[in-house]
Amino acid sequence: MRKTLWKASLFGLFMMGFFSGVSVHAQSDPTGKKSITNTYAITNAMVHSSPGAEGKKASILIKDGVILGVGENLSIPAEAKVIAGDSLHVYAGFIxxxxxxxxxxxxxxxxxxxxxxxxPPDEIAGIxxxxxxxxxxxxxxxxxxxxxxxxxxxxxxxxxxxxxxxxxxxxxxxxxxxxxxxxxxxxxxxxLNGARGMYPGTTVGVMAKFRDVYQNTKLTKERMALFASNNGVSRPEINPTYTAMSEVVDRAxxxxxxxxxxxxxxxxxxxxxxxxxxxxxxxxxxxxxxxxxxxxxxxxxxxxxxxxxxxxxxxxxxxxxxxxxxxxxxxxxxxxxxxxxxxxxxxxxxxxxxxxxxxxxxxxxxxxxxxxxxxLTEKDALAALTTNAANIIGASRIAGTVENGKLANLVLSTGPIFDAESQIKHVIVDGKVFDYEIKAKKKNGNGDTASVEVAGNWEYKSETPAGSSGGTITIQKNGNGYEGTITYDDPAGSGKASSTLSDIAVSGSTLSFVFEVNAGGMSIAVDVSGDVSGNTMDGSMNISQFGSFPISATRNPN
Structure with a gap:
């Protein structure tokens, strides 16, 4: 589907209530708030240095956002903060x-x-x-x-x-x-998206306009070269569009x-x-x-x-x-x-x-x-996330593999990254460590993932940049599935509104569902997914194009 043009303005409506040449250098810290140590050591982890490479037990030394060493017998500086990697698998950060x-x-x-x-002027036409x-x-x-x-x-x-x-x-x-x-x-x-109510408004028109901009940039560059090396030559017109397109024409x-x-x-x-x-x-x-x-x-x-x-x-x-x-x-x-x-x-x-x-x-x-x-093989899957991506965007010198001299961008998981039971425990970005909670997956007597009970009335709270808001989620059993509704703060500011839940699913301890919100005449899908433990749920709600926000809920057992 073509991208809508009302996204930016709609975001403001959402935030009413519920919806209301690269070089490797050390991390820059303009605020002076950086942690005491910028040296880390991941010890005795299973390191997967590149797609297809066999995982090997090794330690990794990081300082100022750069990998300084990968090996079994590294000398760990006294100031290094140690991350015990005995049960962890390490991969290059995804791109x-x-x-x-x-x-x-x-x-x-x-x-x-x-x-x-x-x-129309270029800016108004979307150029x-x-x-x-x-x-x-x-x-x-x-x-x-x-x-x-x-x-x-x-x-x-x-x-x-x-x-x-x-x-x-x-x-x-x-x-x-x-x-x-x-x-x-x-x-x-x-x-190839055309402009509304002006030229170029069609796909054919967009292609013609792209050719025109490209060729005029090329012609302007030639005239500038002629002007720079010859007397008596009229100075060619220079505009922001042609100047900015020069790198494309030069294949830079x-x-x-x-x-x-x-x-x-x-x-x-x-x-x-x-x-x-x-x-x-x-x-x-x-x-x-x-x-x-x-x-x-x-x-x-x-x-x-x-x-x-x-x-x-x-x-x-x-x-x-x-x-x-x-x-x-x-x-x-x-x-x-x-x-x-x-x-x-x-x-x-x-x-x-x-x-x-x-x-x-x-x-x-x-x-x-x-x-x-x-x-898809696991080797090709990992390559698509790392080395292939680095090659396509021109960053293979600093990213895509785990080796000396590369940026300290790493993913640490509890098992092989593509295993269903594996979870990401740490993500290291530019030498900065981000920790994530690991949740044990519930099992039934046969060793399979057990489903939880979700029917009932849930009081929820959500957090957005505009603050906290909430409402009620009601879920009922219906045959082999579920049905339900949710209330939320009306974006128009007229109290509470409600919506029917769809695609209600329970997988292990995870509850997920979708509902739609009417915002300014537009129907917006909201995906909710949360981990249920007894009468509580913690998770996130994803609003298309706007990201996800935390949501928590408590069920009334009665």
Whole structure:
């Protein structure tokens, strides 16, 4: 689906009540609040240095955000803070090769009184290559926290906007006490979305405009060179668009092209072949039909780190008509194709990485496990999260593997990272250690994960940047499943509103459900997932495009 243009303004409505050249250097600390020691030692851990490499028992020495040593007999300095890794597995930190975590879209500029729809100014038409993702990025965003908790330590953030939103930036997902920007102007973000009510309003128009901007940039550069070396030559006109596009024309940075279907893939590849820029494709959910085209294109490929919801498959009934059975088969076939495409890309020799744009970081590991079950090898899965991503974004010198001289970006898990029982215990970003709670999974007498009882009336509280709010969740048993409702503070400010719960599921001790909120005439889906222990639940609610926020609930046993 095309991205809506009301995201930034809607966020304000949500926050009413309930919804109301990179170099390796030491961490920068502009605040003076850094911890006493910047030296850490992870001892006797199972270290997986690179995709496909056998895990080996070793220790890792970290100082000032850089890995200083990896081996069995390291000399540990007295000032080092020791992390006992005897039962832990260590991997290179994951890399989100195209992300909008922490990115807020700027407001659309006002149209001038003498506005000409057939020839609008670049900024109004969504052509803003001079903008930087750094100006839209907030390290304290809950979306950044969600990424980090899922094992991501570095992200290539892209600006949000029109057909050419601006330039990307490479950031580490540290905290606000450090300088997190590694490199700016890393790539040009582009897509085939037309402008509303003006030129270019169609896909064909966007392609024509992209050619025009590219060729005019090239022509301007040639005229500038002629002006600089010859007398009597008129000075060419220079504008921000052509200046910002120069790096693309010089092939100094790639174009990260967001595509929505196989036709858009072919159109982006056609532009690349015609004009000669470097190309990375992202956003497509089903690449299978264009794998052969991609193999010889030289374009980078980013796969959305998300799998389709399988609840529709699990809820299929047996006593149905042949027509409904045929529909079931089509749904299952489409699902199987989507979850198998990662393995097919790898088997075809197309190196790919992952993007979390439009995906939920909390579900990242579940998505990885499903892809592996559908044919993706663990080696290729880890490569997509680390080395492939580092190569595509130009960061392989400092990230992607666990070795001397690389940034201290690491993931420490309780077992092999793709095992269903494994949990992430520590994430180290730029030498900063983030600790996460490990929760024991409940088992029944047969050793299987046991389900908890969730029916009843729950009083919940949620935390957003606007403060605390709450309401009631009512869940009732209905046959083999559940039904329920939730109340919440109406975004319009008129007291409480209610919504029906859908997709209620219980897996082990985890309760999950979805409900919709009407905000300004728009229907917004909210995903809730929490860990239930007796009459309490702790978890998070994920609001599409806005990140996740903590939620806790207590059930009335009566």
């Amino acid at each position: 989100d090769a195209a992300s909008r975590a922490g990115i807020t879209r700027p407001e659309d500029p006002e149209r001038p009184k003498d506005f000409v729809y057939s020839s 803003t290559p001079w903008r930087s993702a750094v100006d839209q990025f907030d390290i304290e965003s809950s979306q950044v926290n969600d990424l980090r908790k899922a094992g991501f330590t570095m992200a290539h953030v892209l600006p949000d906007g029109g057909m050419i939103p601006g330039k990307g930036a490479l950031v580490v997902l540290g905290d606000s006490e450090s300088t997190n920007v590694l490199k700016t102007n890393t790539a040009l973000a582009a897509n 940075i790639p174009v990260f092209f967001e595509v929505e279907d196989d036709l858009e893939v072919r159109r982006a590849l056609s532009l690349q072949k015609e004009l000669g820029f470097q190309l990375v494709l992202f956003g497509l959910e089903e690449y299978e039909s264009v794998i052969d085209v991609l193999k010889g294109s030289g374009a980078g490929v980013l796969l959305k780190l998300q799998i389709p919801d399988d609840k529709a498959i699990k809820n299929q009934k047996e006593d149905v008509s042949d027509a409904v059975k045929a529909q079931y088969e089509r749904v299952k076939e489409a699902y199987d194709k989507t979850i198998a495409q990662a393995g097919k890309l790898a088997a075809a020799g197309v190196p790919f990485a992952f993007s979390t744009i439009g995906a939920k970081p909390n579900d990242a590991m579940k998505a990885m496990q499903t892809m592996i079950e559908s044919g």
